[in-house]
Amino acid sequence: MEDDILTIEEVATYLRVSERTVYDWAQKGEIPSGKIGTVWRFKKSEIEKWVDDRLSAGSKPALVSDQIQIKNILSPDRIVFLNHSTKHDALVALADNLSTAPQVKASYELSKEILKREELMSTAMGRGIAIPHVRLASVTDLVMSVGISKVDIIDFQAIDDQPVRLLFMIAAAHNQHAYYLQTLSFISNRLKNPDLRNALLNVEDPLDAYNLLIAED
Numbered sequence: 001m002e003d004d005i006l007t008i009e010e011v012a013t014y015l016r017v018s019e020r021t022v023y024d025w026a027q028k029g030e031i032p033s034g035k036i037g038t039v040w041r042f043k044k045s046e047i048e049k050w051v052d053d054r055l056s057a058g059s060k061p062a063l064v065s066d067q068i069q070i071k072n073i074l075s076p077d078r079i080v081f082l083n084h085s086t087k088h089d090a091l092v093a094l095a096d097n098l099s100t101a102p103q104v105k106a107s108y109e110l111s112k113e114i115l116k117r118e119e120l121m122s123t124a125m126g127r128g129i130a131i132p133h134v135r136l137a138s139v140t141d142l143v144m145s146v147g148i149s150k151v152d153i154i155d156f157q158a159i160d161d162q163p164v165r166l167l168f169m170i171a172a173a174h175n176q177h178a179y180y181l182q183t184l185s186f187i188s189n190r191l192k193n194p195d196l197r198n199a200l201l202n203v204e205d206p207l208d209a210y211n212l213l214i215a216e217d
Helices: 008-015 020-029 044-058 088-099 107-120 175-189 194-202 207-215
Strands: 034-037 039-043 077-081 124-126 133-137 145-155 164-173
Touching: 008 020, 008 039, 008 044, 008 175, 020 039, 039 044, 077 088, 077 207, 088 107, 088 145, 088 164, 107 133, 124 175, 133 175, 145 207, 164 175, 164 194, 194 207
Parallel strands: 077 145, 133 164
Antiparallel strands: 034 039, 145 164
């Protein structure tokens, strides 16, 4: 997937849909594509822009939203209780946990890039939630860790000035742009539910938190 020109198979892998779905989109003109002889080809830059445009328009893309399942990217051992009052320490602790996932091949790079991303712009989204995220070549597939803080993290600079208590850290491979964006959107929408947020803050066992998060999968 390094090349700028992609095949149907590569686009299907990239968007996490079937090859038949990509073929149908191309036939109907619903996805940027072109034909070389009888073979469909796609520019990677155009596919990325297509995904971004559909997400920013607020429409529900016919991509992977219905296929995202928390149980495929999270396990109970990657839900941890945090006791750090600064975002730096909380992020490092959660990155250390995420680094135990087999999909993460370079723990130091993950921690460094998560902190670097946070310096550029806060990942706190309000309602006491932060979703730190990064795409790296050293990550083989999208994976997530969840941190439930027992203390207020006051320096996240959230848009509503509320302290952060729930952190959802996502790491993805470089070639998972669409799946990565869809997962961020999926998690964000799921956490709009105040009952879920309150329940997560009150759990005493990681398995209980895990069961709450997969309940609607």
